[in-house]
Amino acid sequence: MPTQPRLYAHPFSSYCQKALVALYEHDVAFDYRNLEDPGAQAELAALWPMRRFPVLVDDDRTILEATCIVEHVDLHYRSTVVRLVPEEPDAALQVRMLDRFFDNYVSTPQQKVVFDALRPEGVRDPHGVAEARAMLDTAYAWLDQHMASREWAAGDFSLADCAAAPFLFYADWTHRIPDTFRNVHAYRTRLLARPSFARAVDEARPFRGYFPLGAPDRD
Ligand SMILES: N[C@@H](CCC(=O)N[C@@H](CS)C(=O)NCC(=O)O)C(=O)O
Numbered sequence: 196m197p198t199q200p201r202l203y204a205h206p207f208s209s210y211c212q213k214a215l216v217a218l219y220e221h222d223v224a225f226d227y228r229n230l231e232d233p234g235a236q237a238e239l240a241a242l243w244p245m246r247r248f249p250v251l252v253d254d255d256r257t258i259l260e261a262t263c264i265v266e267h268v269d270l271h272y273r274s275t276v277v278r279l280v281p282e283e284p285d286a287a288l289q290v291r292m293l294d295r296f297f298d299n300y301v302s303t304p305q306q307k308v309v310f311d312a313l314r315p316e317g318v319r320d321p322h323g324v325a326e327a328r329a330m331l332d333t334a335y336a337w338l339d340q341h342m343a344s345r346e347w348a349a350g351d352f353s354l355a356d357c358a359a360a361p362f363l364f365y366a367d368w369t370h371r372i373p374d375t376f377r378n379v380h381a382y383r384t385r386l387l388a389r390p391s392f393a394r395a396v397d398e399a400r401p402f403r404g405y406f407p408l409g410a411p412d413r414d
Pocket residue numbers: 208209210211246247248249259260261262
């Protein structure tokens with residue numbers, strides 16, 4: 196009898212939420228190995244010495260990287276009309292390109308600011324943080340133009356939106372999206388209303404105290 200896939204994840208982690216959105220979109224039954232559970236961190240370290248999460252174990256396969264987990268789920272557990280990576284190659288390329296945008300130019304600088312706040316004083320990197328904040332400003336401006344004529348980042352709801360949802364969620368907490376970027380705000384609001392992401396946000400509520408910059412009283 197096939198076993199359920201097992202996800203090593205923490206509810207408050209943005210990359211884990213990216214994978215969870217895909218699992219929830221496709222209504223996949225899975226074993227949630229919460230990294231707060233005893234022994235889960237050690238199991239993760241044995242699977243993946245980088246100890247980064249999420250990691251999905253499915254039969255004899257260990258799938259690293261949130262993007263690859265989303266693709267794996269979409270390939271093997273598609274149960275609804277939703278396709279997170281479109282069949283058509285050019286449409287798939289657009290989706291993957293936008294996924295890279297959200298990962299490299301929204302999440303990476305956002306994490307830089309947060310990780311810096313977790314460092315002891317004296318080994319902080321103010322120059323790097325200023326660069327990260329400038330990158331977020333550039334990303335917001337580009338995205339505002341991009342979203343002017345779109346509902347989702349690349350065609351129908353996709354892998355790119357699985358990435359955008361948690362990354363824009365935390366980016367706004369970390370480095371406020373200016374009110375003038377109405378298209379980005381409207382997109383972030385649409386993402387928050389998507390049931391798959393709303394569920395991930397709700398599951399993470401008990402951990403808001405972990406946010407080192409102080410979670411705002413909203414969302
Ligand atoms: N490139 C990885 C990044 C995953 C990642 O950075 N996860 C964070 C949690 S949001 C993490 O593992 N943090 C623990 C650490 O940095 O040691 C992916 O796309 O899955």
